[in-house]
Amino acid sequence: MRPRVILLYLHGGPGGSLGKGGYRKRHDPARFWTVGFDQRGCGKSTPAVQDDLDHLGENTTQTLICDIEAVRRHLGIEKWIVTGVSWGSTLALAYALEYPERVIGIALVAVTTTSRD
Numbered sequence: 001m002r003p004r005v006i007l008l009y010l011h012g013g014p015g016g017s018l019g020k021g022g023y024r025k026r027h028d029p030a031r032f033w034t035v036g037f038d039q040r041g042c043g044k045s046t047p048a049v050q051d052d053l054d055h056l057g058e059n060t061t062q063t064l065i066c067d068i069e070a071v072r073r074h075l076g077i078e079k080w081i082v083t084g085v086s087w088g089s090t091l092a093l094a095y096a097l098e099y100p101e102r103v104i105g106i107a108l109v110a111v112t113t114t115s116r117d
Helices: 022-026 053-058 062-077 087-098
Strands: 005-010 032-036 080-083 103-108
Touching: 005 022, 005 062, 005 087, 022 032, 022 080, 032 062, 032 080, 032 087
Parallel strands: 005 032, 005 080, 080 103
Antiparallel strands: none
């Protein structure tokens, strides 16, 4: 049975990864089901960005937001807490602005903001 609160973890970067999963230790597994999201072209995501440079221009904040939403729907998650570190904090904020009805909370670390462009 899944814990009650679902948490989405967004890594830093761009170009970062979930690494070996140490991000899972940041949240109590008895209270949170943590979903780690390797962003498009990063970590275990395929194809790796360096192997698909012809499509790098399509790797935008908006496509990442769409990817996150596709994962949410695929897992059957209604709402979740969104957390991110560095670039992941920017992505978390952008996702929350796009889908406020899907986000029950935001937790940000090493906040990095960019322009709306």
